Amino acid sequence: MLEDGKELAPRFDENGLIPCITTHAETGDLLMVGYMNADSLAKSIECGEAVYWSRSRQELWKKGETSGQTQKIVEMRTDCDQDAIWIKVLVEGNGATCHVGYHSCFYRSVELGEAGAKPPALKFEETSKVYDPDEVYGRKS
Template sequence: MSFDPATLTYTEAGLIPAIAQDAATGEVLMMAWMNAASIARTLETGRVTYWSRSRQSFWVKGESSGHVQELVDFRIDCDRDCLLVVVNQTGPACHTNRRSCFYTAVRDGAEVELMKPME
């Protein structure tokens, strides 16, 4: 059965959330948005391509920073409204220069920073 991006459930803006997970460690790295065209580009090139809502354009992860995400596996959740892109991550995934965007935890009612920016 071939994959058709049109079978996914998108927001009214034509977007679907995509979670990036490190293939080696299983760590959740980030969440960003994709549309049908960025999904097609990702699957064609093996370089994870998101849709930038602020710039209204494609965002090839690492194109300017060098912090590339190489696609290892592409998964669809059971409701077909969320994606999981399993990647080989080069450098930090977060724009704050941290390994993961999920570096803040709430513990005992207080925010705790779990990691510092990478050198």
């Protein structure tokens, strides 16, 4: 039975991907949600650093290769039916994860209770960036 088994048997979706939830190993902050394919999952396990599959670029993406914000994996888990991965990481470099300069990719909250035709408002929970993405990536974010 998959739920009681002792072997990793990831259930990738029809595109060969599995979602990966990434949290900070010490604070528990939700940093990002990415995707892994079989190759990036194997490389992450092997090297102990987060390697994702970039859906937009259609290539492996080792987090931090350009920015220096490498994610060292402290713990990796899978859920009961093995169709999601959760990694707890320590972030190297300046400690930021988001490519637009924030600590977390989840730097905005949705204002609840605003139903209707207009889109709900977003509130910035992180009010200052950790770094300037133009300096790190040499382009506009």
